[in-house]
Amino acid sequence: xxxxxxxxxxxxxxxxxxxxxxxxxxxxxxxxxxxxxxxxxxxxxxxxxxxxxxxxxxxxxxxxxxxxxxxxxxxxxxxxxxxxxxxxxxxxxxxxxxxxxxxxxxxxxxxxxxxxxxxxxxxxxxxxxxxxxxxxxxxxxxxxxxxxxxxxxxxxxxxxxxxxxxxxxxxxxxxxxxxxxxxxxxxxxxxxxxxxxxxxxxxxxxxxxxxxxxxxxxxxxxxxxxxxxxxxxxxxxxxxxxxxxxxxxxxxxxxxxxxxxxxxxxxxxxxxxxxxxxxxxxxxxxxxxxxxxxxxxxxxxxxxxxxxxxxxxxxxxxxxxxxxxxxxxxxxxxxxxxxxxxxxxxxxxxxxxxxxxxxxxxxxxxxxxxxxxxxxxxxxx
Amino acid sequence: xxxxxxxxxxxxxxxxxxxxxxxxxxxxxxxxxxxxxxxxxxxxxxxxxxxxxxxxxxxxxxxxxxxxxxxxxxxxxxxxxxxxxxxxxxxxxxxxxxxxxxxxxxxxxxxxxxxxxxxxxxxxxxxxxxxxxxxxxxxxxxxxxxxxxxxxxxxxxxxxxxxxxxxxxxxxxxxxxxxxxxxxxxxxxxxxxxxxxxxxxxxxxxxxxxxxxxxxxxxxxxxxxxxxxxxxxxxxxxxxxxxxxxxxxxxxxxxxxxxxxxxxxxxxxxxxxxxxxxxxxxxxxxxxxxxxxxxxxxxxxxxxxxxxxxxxxxxxxxxxxxxxxxxxxxxxxxxxxxxxxxxxxxxxxxxxxxxxxxxxxxxxxxxxxxxxxxxxxxxxxxxxxxxxxxxxxxxxxxxxxxxxxxxxxxxxxxxxxxxxxxxxxxxxxxxxxxxxxxxxxxxxxxxxxxxxxxxxxxxxxxxxxxxxxxxxxxxxxxxxxxxxxxxxxxxxxxxxxxxxxxxxxxxxxxxxxxxxxxx
Numbered sequence: 063x064x065x066x067x068x069x070x071x072x073x074x075x076x077x078x079x080x081x082x083x084x085x086x087x088x089x090x091x092x093x094x095x096x097x098x099x100x101x102x103x104x105x106x107x108x109x110x111x112x113x114x115x116x117x118x119x120x121x122x123x124x125x126x127x128x129x130x131x132x133x134x135x136x137x138x139x140x141x142x143x144x145x146x147x148x149x150x151x152x153x154x155x156x157x158x159x160x161x162x163x164x165x166x167x168x169x170x171x172x173x174x175x176x177x178x179x180x181x182x183x184x185x186x187x188x189x190x191x192x193x194x195x196x197x198x199x200x201x202x203x204x205x206x207x208x209x210x211x212x213x214x215x216x217x218x219x220x221x222x223x224x225x226x227x228x229x230x231x232x233x234x235x236x237x238x239x240x241x242x243x244x245x246x247x248x249x250x251x252x253x254x255x256x257x258x259x260x261x262x263x264x265x266x267x268x269x270x271x272x273x274x275x276x277x278x279x280x281x282x283x284x285x286x287x288x289x290x291x292x293x294x295x296x297x298x299x300x301x302x303x304x305x306x307x308x309x310x311x312x313x314x315x316x317x318x319x320x321x322x323x324x325x326x327x328x329x330x331x332x333x334x335x336x337x338x339x340x341x342x343x344x345x346x347x348x349x350x351x352x353x354x355x356x357x358x359x360x361x362x363x364x365x366x367x368x369x370x371x372x373x374x375x376x377x378x379x380x381x382x383x384x385x386x387x388x389x390x391x392x393x394x395x396x397x398x399x400x401x402x403x404x405x406x407x408x409x410x411x412x413x414x415x416x417x418x419x420x421x422x423x424x425x426x427x428x429x430x431x432x433x434x435x436x437x438x439x440x441x442x443x
Numbered sequence: 444x445x446x447x448x449x450x451x452x453x454x455x456x457x458x459x460x461x462x463x464x465x466x467x468x469x470x471x472x473x474x475x476x477x478x479x480x481x482x483x484x485x486x487x488x489x490x491x492x493x494x495x496x497x498x499x500x501x502x503x504x505x506x507x508x509x510x511x512x513x514x515x516x517x518x519x520x521x522x523x524x525x526x527x528x529x530x531x532x533x534x535x536x537x538x539x540x541x542x543x544x545x546x547x548x549x550x551x552x553x554x555x556x557x558x559x560x561x562x563x564x565x566x567x568x569x570x571x572x573x574x575x576x577x578x579x580x581x582x583x584x585x586x587x588x589x590x591x592x593x594x595x596x597x598x599x600x601x602x603x604x605x606x607x608x609x610x611x612x613x614x615x616x617x618x619x620x621x622x623x624x625x626x627x628x629x630x631x632x633x634x635x636x637x638x639x640x641x642x643x644x645x646x647x648x649x650x651x652x653x654x655x656x657x658x659x660x661x662x663x664x665x666x667x668x669x670x671x672x673x674x675x676x677x678x679x680x681x682x683x684x685x686x687x688x689x690x691x692x693x694x695x696x697x698x699x700x701x702x703x704x705x706x707x708x709x710x711x712x713x714x715x716x717x718x719x720x721x722x723x724x725x726x727x728x729x730x731x732x733x734x735x736x737x738x739x740x741x742x743x744x745x746x747x748x749x750x751x752x753x754x755x756x757x758x759x760x761x762x763x764x765x766x767x768x769x770x771x772x773x774x775x776x777x778x779x780x781x782x783x784x785x786x787x788x789x790x791x792x793x794x795x796x797x798x799x800x801x802x803x804x805x806x807x808x809x810x811x812x813x814x815x816x817x818x819x820x821x822x823x824x825x826x827x828x829x830x831x832x833x834x835x836x837x838x839x840x841x842x843x844x845x846x847x848x849x850x851x852x853x854x855x856x857x858x859x860x861x862x863x864x865x866x867x868x869x870x871x872x873x874x875x876x877x878x879x880x881x882x883x884x885x886x887x888x889x890x891x892x893x894x895x896x897x898x899x900x901x902x903x904x905x906x907x908x909x910x911x912x913x914x915x916x917x918x919x920x921x922x923x924x925x926x927x928x929x930x931x932x933x934x935x936x937x938x939x940x941x942x943x944x945x946x947x948x949x950x951x952x953x954x955x956x957x958x959x960x961x962x
Contacts, residue, residue, distance in 0.1 A: 096875075096879045096880050096883075097875060097876050097879060097880065098875065099871065099875040107876075108871070108872045108875035108876040109872075109876045110872070110873065110876055110877070112872065113869070113872070115603070115626075115859070115860055117601070117624050117625070117626060117647065117648070117649060117697065118647075118649070118671075118697045118699075120647075120696045120697045121696075122624060122647075122696045122697070123600065123601030123624035124578035124599075124600030124601030124602065124623075124624060125547055125578040125600075125601070126578070126580075126601065127601045127624060275876075276876075276877070276880060281925075281929060282547075284929045285548070285929045286926070286928070286929040287525070287547065287548075295545075299543060299545055299572070299573070299576060300572065302576060302598075302600060303572035303573045303576070303594040303595070303598070304572070304573065304594035304595045304598060304616065304617050304618060304621065305572040305573075305593045305594040305616070305617075306572075309600070313624075313696070314600075319695070319696040320696060321694050321695065321696060321771075322694070323694065324769065343772060345770045345772065347768075347769055347770040348769075348770065386721065386722055397769055398722055399694065399769060400722055400723045400724050400767070400769070402722065403720050403721075403722060403723070404720070406593075426880040426881070427880060
């Protein structure tokens with residue numbers, strides 16, 4: 063059991079956030095999470111994939127291909143502080159919504175609800191995407207509009223229908239909690255008053271540690287060929303074949319090529335077409351385009367699609383053999399990605415694909431959910 | 444028939460016309476009735492003076508000295524792949540195989556044995572996806588006859604240092620030969636027909652040679668896409684919709700194409716109907732086009748025989764001008780520094796598409812083009828301006844370069860590294876990335892604490908190395924440990940040695956993110 067958590071639970075107890083009383087000093091972790099090693103005071107990722115070459119440094123390839131550039135180099139204290147913040151609803155305007163409310167650790171750090179729900183019970187238009195391996199991503203949000211973790215966290219924090227706060231309110235809420243004043247001064251020595259930018263850094267630090275690269279698939283990739291069953295290998299072969307073409311965009315080792323793709327998924331009933339990256343870039347040809355999501359831990363993160371349109375993986379893989387453009391609303395002329403075609407996959411092949419996707423599950427480094435958070439509010443789980 | 448005489452005659456023709464090697468190839472192979480481990484030497488002798496040996500960086504027969512496995516029809520090739528070790532050769536005897544073979548290990552040669560005119564035939568019967576998939580490095584695929592697959596005949600993903608040689612491929616899906624994400628590979632002496640995209644498609648690769656292939660009746664013959672340092676030479680591309688293409692295709696994770704040499708090819712009569720799948724980029728290739736450069740940079744086109752392509756001999760285009768292109772703000776849309784040196788052009792542009800006709804009208808000419816440019820791009824040049832009908836090349840200069848003779852090969856002298864050693868201390872790397880997932884220093888996680896393991900194995904790292912290769916269950920209250928035998932014996936010892944040095948001094952305390960009962 064983690065002694066920090068025990069200590070904190072005892073100290074904070076059931077104190078209400080707004081009246082959080084004086085709290086004795088809490089020690090943030092001085093060690094890095096698993097898979098990270100401390101080097102000159104900073105946590106650096108270690109993974110066997112760092113031993114593989116990556117063509118043009120792009121981090122895409124086959125089984126033994128290197129990873130793309132990664133965000134690491136945060137301190138153990140920043141990472142641990144980010145963990146408390148991630149679960150603490152004090153970050154939202156109402157004190158009811160935490161990052162973890164939609165990015166649920168038990169659901170692949172994604173939202174089991176098709177459309178995520180923010181402050182005041184407002185439904186947003188998209189499904190909160192998984193955060194596993196998010197430190198490798200160059201484009202964030204479904205529409206790819208943010209280019210760093212720090213930029214990304216401001217989206218939900220200040221989105222009116224998400225956490226609904228403002229930088230001023232956020233800083234005031236945190237500065238009102240004595241335990242946070244202490245924790246921020248540990249993570250950011252010299253802090254007199256908590257700054258919103260420090261919140262972004264700490265959340266980015268925590269998110270960067272959500273690394274999942276130790277699945278049974280990874281064992282197979284490293285050369286342990288009995289790590290996968292025969293049906294799973296059949297699924298891998300369908301996945302990488304040029305008939306299904308899954309691997310052309312969901313490219314190993316991250317199972318995303320980090321590009322924007324227009325594939326013409328259906329919208330939820332009654333919803334207008336989500337223009338996605340088309341609205342962000344102003345490029346008409348990207349209308350309806352979204353970031354290719356990583357498939358790491360995909361079996362945990364149902365439902366699927368930018369608006370959670372598909373309840374199961376089987377339904378999702380079925381979309382790709384439903385016919386090019388079959389779900390594009392009438393009157394829309396999307397410039398569909400060339401890999402969307404008519405692969406005519408059999409029912410058995412779709413089943414094998416689902417079998418294979420489950421081999422990408424790995425939560426070895428799932429961080430602990432705090433039993434209590436510094437605000438004293440009930441932590442999201 | 445006196446095959447020797449024929450061979451000599453063909454060689455004379457080869458020298459005279461710069462081609463004919465396909466006849467030479469067939470003659471040489473037809474005389475081989477004993478099993479061969481590679482056709483490399485036979486083919487090299489047919490090449491004449493211009494040919495060179497395969498560089499030492501590529502896998503050839505006899506180099507590894509591995510075991511030779513022989514597979515007969517009705518037997519499973521995959522079962523043999525699973526038994527084979529790096530360095531082994533798998534010979535496939537003539538006959539028909541309804542199989543998909545995947546090679547996820549290094550240095551395996553899959554080589555057909557040809558008796559007279561009898562080849563080993565892989566028949567996908569229109570229902571199998573791919574004939575050969577590989578992800579290993581140093582893979583060689585030779586002498587296979589591949590028909591009726593849905594996806595690709597031969598597809599590689601991130602397998603470096605490959606050789607794909609002397610295969611006959613027909614009616615096999617979207618691409619015939621498709622290496623992707625690879626460095627250092629040779630594709631030679633293959634014949635491909637009836638492929639609905641590019642017959643030979645080099646996608647997101649570096650250091651590639653495509654030589655002495657015959658491609659016909661495909662939508663595109665040979666395509667070099669989002670790749671660097673590629674030479675396409677001595678090929679024959681005829682009766683495709685487009686002969687030889689080099690593109691930057693937008694929306695891919697590797698976003699450049701440069702240093703491509705297209706030389707000494709026959710690019711003839713590429714007037715086939717475009718039967719590309721709706722929505723595919725290749726379906727936008729105008730039928731009747733010999734060579735297309737789309738957005739690629741530093742391309743040299745030299746000494747090709749470009750004839751009877753009814754739309755145009757060569758098109759140099761940007762992204763905007765090309766149909767079916769998804770925009771990509773991160774890719775440069777313009778072809779820059781394209782050098783069209785001396786080529787032999789004849790009878791191209793007899794029936795151009797309407798966009799080309801519009802350009803002809805704007806330039807007050809009725810002659811269809813040997814070379815037409817559309818859209819942006821800078822720094823391009825002509826080597827021999829008086830020898831071709833060019834259209835819209837007003838911005839092009841005269842090339843300083845007279846030939847590409849200084850570029851012998853882009854293949855590497857040494858194999859592309861499969862595993863660059865990036866970690867200074869690999870024992871520490873494995874400990875941090877693998878062991879630490881279950882073992883913390885002094886608290887219980889999934890497995891027992893490192894401190895306890897240190898006490899048990901003090902001074903005995905080999906004991907740990909042996910145990911982790913094949914763990915036995917030792918403790919009732921812990922789950923069994925998974926085998927780590929994918930690590931080499933040296934790596935297992937290195938990680939064991941590192942594990943014994945891990946100490947308790949801060950900050951090596953229990954990680955904050957250790958799994959706890961509360962999750």
